[in-house]
Every structure is written in C-alpha cells, then in structure tokens.
Amino acid sequence: MKANARATFLPFAMPSIGEEEIAEVVDSLRSGWITAGPKVKRFETDFAAYVDAAQAIAVNSCTAAIHIALTALDVGPGDEVIVPTLTFCATANVVTHLGARPVLVDVGEDFNVRPEAVAAAVTGRTKAIVLVHYGGQPCDMDTMRVIAARHGLPLVEDAAHAVGAEYRGRKIGCDAQPIGPTANRGGAAQITCFSFYAIKNLTTGEGGMITCGDEQLADRMRRLSLHGMSRDAWKRYAGSGSWLYEVLEAGYKDNMTDIQAAMGIHQLRKLDGFIERRARYAQMYNEAFDTQRVPEVETPLLRPGRKHAWHLYVLRLRTERLRSDRAQFIEQLRAQNIGASVHFIPVHLHPFYQQRFGYRPGDFPCAESLYERIVSLPLYPGMTEQDVNDVIDSVRAVIAQHRDLTPRSTVTSGNL
Ligand SMILES: Cc1ncc(COP(=O)(O)O)c(C=O)c1O
Numbered sequence: 001m002k003a004n005a006r007a008t009f010l011p012f013a014m015p016s017i018g019e020e021e022i023a024e025v026v027d028s029l030r031s032g033w034i035t036a037g038p039k040v041k042r043f044e045t046d047f048a049a050y051v052d053a054a055q056a057i058a059v060n061s062c063t064a065a066i067h068i069a070l071t072a073l074d075v076g077p078g079d080e081v082i083v084p085t086l087t088f089c090a091t092a093n094v095v096t097h098l099g100a101r102p103v104l105v106d107v108g109e110d111f112n113v114r115p116e117a118v119a120a121a122v123t124g125r126t127k128a129i130v131l132v133h134y135g136g137q138p139c140d141m142d143t144m145r146v147i148a149a150r151h152g153l154p155l156v157e158d159a160a161h162a163v164g165a166e167y168r169g170r171k172i173g174c175d176a177q178p179i180g181p182t183a184n185r186g187g188a189a190q191i192t193c194f195s196f197y198a199i200k201n202l203t204t205g206e207g208g209m210i211t212c213g214d215e216q217l218a219d220r221m222r223r224l225s226l227h228g229m230s231r232d233a234w235k236r237y238a239g240s241g242s243w244l245y246e247v248l249e250a251g252y253k254d255n256m257t258d259i260q261a262a263m264g265i266h267q268l269r270k271l272d273g274f275i276e277r278r279a280r281y282a283q284m285y286n287e288a289f290d291t292q293r294v295p296e297v298e299t300p301l302l303r304p305g306r307k308h309a310w311h312l313y314v315l316r317l318r319t320e321r322l323r324s325d326r327a328q329f330i331e332q333l334r335a336q337n338i339g340a341s342v343h344f345i346p347v348h349l350h351p352f353y354q355q356r357f358g359y360r361p362g363d364f365p366c367a368e369s370l371y372e373r374i375v376s377l378p379l380y381p382g383m384t385e386q387d388v389n390d391v392i393d394s395v396r397a398v399i400a401q402h403r404d405l406t407p408r409s410t411v412t413s414g415n416l
Pocket of ligand 1: 064158
C-alpha cells in the first residue's frame with residue numbers, strides 16, 4: 001500500500017440494507033410464508049406502480065427474466081436474437097440455452113448498442129432484439145423502436161442496470177405501445193427485465209422483475225416462471241387456495257420468494273433516494289475527472305432526454321497518455337485501497353462464444369477498444385463524500401505516477 005492511501009479498503013460495491021428490510025425479512029420468517037406469497041404480490045404491485053406498467057412478474061434473477069421473455073416470444077432452434085457484445089454473459093447465455101444464435105453487435109462510445117449495427121444485423125431469422133441499458137443510461141429507444149417496427153420485431157430490454165432510469169420522462173419498464181401497430185405479429189411486444197442482484201441499485205440478494213404491457217404475454221411469462229402451472233398456483237397451500245392446478249406447458253422454477261420480496265418492498269421505497277445519491281457522487285467524479293483537468297481520462301458520455309440510474313460509473317482511460325495499461329491501473333488503485341472493476345469483457349472474446357459461434361477478436365472494434373480502456377469506479381449510496389474524495393485522490397495519484405510525458409500531437413479517442 002502507498003503512503004498516502006486510505007487506511008481501509010473501499011470495496012467496489014456494497015448493498016445498502018436498512019433495519020426496515022431486516023425487520024420485514026424477519027416478519028416473513030416468523031410468518032411461515034417463506035416462498036412466493038403475499039409479499040411477492042405486494043412487491044409486484046408496488047413495482048408496477050413505480051415504473052407505470054400494467055404487469056410486473058417477480059422472478060429469481062434478471063437472467064431468468066430474459067430467459068422467460070425469450071421463451072414467451074417463442075425463440076428456439078434456428079432463430080437469431082440480436083445482442084450487444086458489451087454485456088454480461090447472461091444476456092447471450094440465455095439465447096444459447098434456447099438453441100438460438102446470439103447475433104452480437106457493436107456498441108458506441110456511450111457503451112450502448114449502435115442502432116445502425118442492430119439494423120444491419122436483422123435477417124429473416126431474427127426473432128427478437130435484446131437491448132442493454134448499460135450502466136443505467138437508457139439506449140436510444142426512439143430509434144430502436146423504429147427499427148423494431150420496420151421489421152415487426154419485439155424488443156427485450158435488459159434493464160439489469162436501469163431500475164429507476166427514465167427515457168423522455170418515463171421510467172424504463174413502463175407500458176409502451178406495441179411496436180408497429182399492424183406488423184405481421186399484430187404489433188410486436190416490448191418486455192423489460194430487471195436485476196435485483198446484491199450490488200444492483202435495488203437489491204433482494206438475488207432477484208429480478210419482468211414488466212410488460214401485453215396482458216396475454218404477461219400471463220404466459222407468469223406461468224413460465226412457475227413450472228407452467230395455471231394461474232394462482234402459488235396460492236395452493238393458502239386458506240383461499242385450491243390443490244387443483246394444471247400444467248399448461250413445461251415451465252421453469254424461477255419464482256421469487258417472500259423473503260426476497262420483503263427486502264424489495266423497502267428497497268423500492270428507498271430507490272429514488274439511492275439514485276439521487278449515486279447521481280451526486282457521479283457528478284463529483286465528472287467534475288474531478290473533467291478532461292480539461294485530467295486529460296488522461298474521459299468521463300461517461302451523457303445523452304439528452306434520459307435520466308441515468310448511475311448503476312455504474314465507468315471512466316475511459318486514454319491509455320496512450322499513460323505508462324500503465326488498464327489492468328495495471330486497477331492494480332495500482334487496489335494498492336491505494338480502492339476497489340475497481342471492468343464491465344464487461346465483450347461476449348465475443350469469451351472462448352465459448354468463439355468456439356460455438358465462430359466469433360473472433362477484431363469483430364467489434366468499438367467494444368474491444370472500450371474493453372481495453374474502461375474502469376468502473378466505486379459508486380453506491382453507502383459511500384460517504386469522503387470515500388468519493390478518496391477515490392478521486394487515488395485516481396489522480398495513480399495518473400500522476402504513470403503519466404506518459406512523451407510529447408505527442410494526437411488528442412482524444414473521439415466522442416461518437
Ligand atoms: C447487463 C446484465 N444483464 C444481466 C445480468 C444478470 O442479472 P442477474 O444476476 O440478476 O441474473 C447482469 C448481472 O450483473 C447484467 O449486468
């Protein structure tokens with residue numbers, strides 16, 4: 001550890017769990033209703049109201065949510081699903097589980113998928129488009145909806161990072177009009193999938209939620225989340241329930257539990273406050289790392305018409321101005337007692353995706369270039385302003401130690 005480093009390690013991420021969540025979980029444990037039950041229903045209702053959706057289905061992860069969404073859209077062998085390459089492997093894995101091909105596409109300098117890359121990737125076999133609102137900043141939904149409508153394709157939003165984010169004044173996950181009113185599918189759907197994993201903006205330990213404006217599709221997804229059993233099967237052990245149910249298709253075991261929902265109900269009430277604090281800390285980083293002051297880094301590109309949920313704060317290093325690469329940079333931050341991470345290793349660089357689908361390094365230049373340069377800094381509501389200032393001081397100290405003073409004429413990597 002360097003002499004000027006903080007005394008204790010600042011983890012990259014930490015959940016913010018209060019006494020309300022703890023008491024509610026204890027209440028569930030004492031009640032004897034520990035799997036899907038009344039608290040799951042309450043969390044679904046509260047969540048639907050929060051994002052302004054008619055339907056919300058609580059599940060045990062965002063991975064399960066995307067899997068269920070694509071199953072309900074009848075994705076199967078021989079189909080193609082478009083997925084940005086700069087995402088967590090789960091987004092592409094579920095496509096693979098269904099026997100379909102993840103058609104990976106490149107992203108822009110704002111980390112979100114390039115709409116023109118999506119448009120170019122559509123073929124006769126395309127069954128759905130999956131978008132990722134990277135870090136909590138919504139994608140260009142207007143353009144994506146135009147592209148989806150042109151081809152009558154459904155949009156599945158991987159909003160793992162984007163609970164609380166807004167696009168043109170409406171929450172991600174709100175009910176959207178069907179895409180393309182008379183497209184050959186009778187107006188394609190828009191389905192949104194959220195993650196409540198331990199370090200997400202809202203956590204239930206593990207968990208997820210699906211929202212969707214299409215009631216029939218929502219009914220099918222609800223059924224798929226619990227073995228394909230008929231409606232309200234979760235009530236079968238309650239006084240008001242019945243032992244009688246029917247299996248209408250081979251579903252999954254992806255339901256959320258009341259213990260998870262107990263946390264979710266209180267986390268949801270705190271969410272806007274959490275995001276406010278995240279945004280304030282992100283602003284501190286933006287000011288501290290402004291390119292005028294620190295030409296060795298670039299702050300996140302912010303697009304108009306969106307409310308960022310600030311799940312991640314991702315700096316882009318201008319490695320040509322540094323004597324250390326991104327991996328060394330993270331090691332040097334660790335030596336300063338600051339945790340940092342990388343989001344993400346592009347999907348096409350993983351051995352499985354190269355071996356199974358033939359992807360190669362060089363396929364998606366922007367994602368690869370970003371991957372070489374990105375560092376996610378700690379950003380969570382449990383941090384104090386002092387913690388944020390410690391991160392700022394440490395990043396500056398690492399840069400000062402590793403600044404490449406060789407004269408140069410080139411400037412930025414461009415703000416595409
Ligand atoms: C972009 C993205 N999609 C999907 C997931 C999967 O979420 P979960 O862990 O809830 O399954 C993650 C998790 O980190 C993610 O970052």
